[in-house]
Amino acid sequence: MKLSNEARAVLETSMRINNTSEKDRQEIDSVIASMPDDRVLLYKNVVSNPIGDLPRYSIHIRIQHMLTFVTFLMLAFTGLPIAFFDHFWATPVNMVLGGVDVTRIIHRTLAAAMIFAMVYHLVTITLGTIVKLQQRRFELLRSIIPTMKDARDFRDDLLYFAGKRDQRPEMDKFMYKQKLHYFAAAFGNIVMVVSGSSFLFPEFWASILPVSVASYFQEMMRLSHPHEALLALLVIAFWHWYNVHLAPGRFPMQWTFLTGKITREHQIEEHFLEYLRCLVEIPEERKLLMDMLAARELDQQAVQEGNAP
């Protein structure tokens, strides 16, 4: 496979950061040279473990996802009957939970747990970034921070889905969709925490805001809390779960949130640049891939001779 300039730059950076020896460089280059140009052929034929092959999320990120996921669903389940307490369907839900006053207590307790997950996440990424910067291992492209490349990837992915491109773009560890979703969740979290705290601590917010704004602020927060909640629930139920459970290739479940690992197939398809870094960082992966290419006659030479499946 002939790498694009972008992919070559990522690979070079990764090899520099990891102080890759000359021997390993040659091995990596020969593995890449053996990969077929057609990435579809590659990712559809490499062997993957359904629960994941390559590292993606640390245990901290998995715990934070689990905390957010459980508290989010339970907050939605307790929040709706509080917001619409006088509705026919809210009454039985509140009764099961022990009355609307108890529902409120559960809701606030869960909110505290969700805020804890948010703080835990901020601490993790801040410390992680500081350590990486100190070790000179921080790569902007590998982080969740949006770049112009994401806009290009989005355009190219749309072209691919419209049949105007042969290959999906070479995306990084986090693709445009994930970055959008991440920042939407971060924004939603802030809206929910600020508006929720304005119900619990109205005096506090009145004391720090100018008098002319304070009363409008309460009104705005009363409106935004349930609206943002419904928006978030719809995004999770119909977008996020499509992407991680129902989409072709992910069905019936993507295991990354439990195992912290991504399948080789998925990594090559949607996060090819990260896969190149895996080739640098995990020597066993190079050998595994070479064996697979040889066993399935997928190497570039076989493809050119027309022997590939």
Added chain:
Amino acid sequence: MIKPMTPVQKVIAYSSLVFILFWMVFGVFTIWLYLTEF
């Protein structure tokens, strides 16, 4: 090519679908709520 899941993995993965489908019904309910309340 993803290797087949073991029976235990299958149970976990397919039961996650039951879970999300329940919550998707909840999602449809919120759409109804949106259309009727706001």
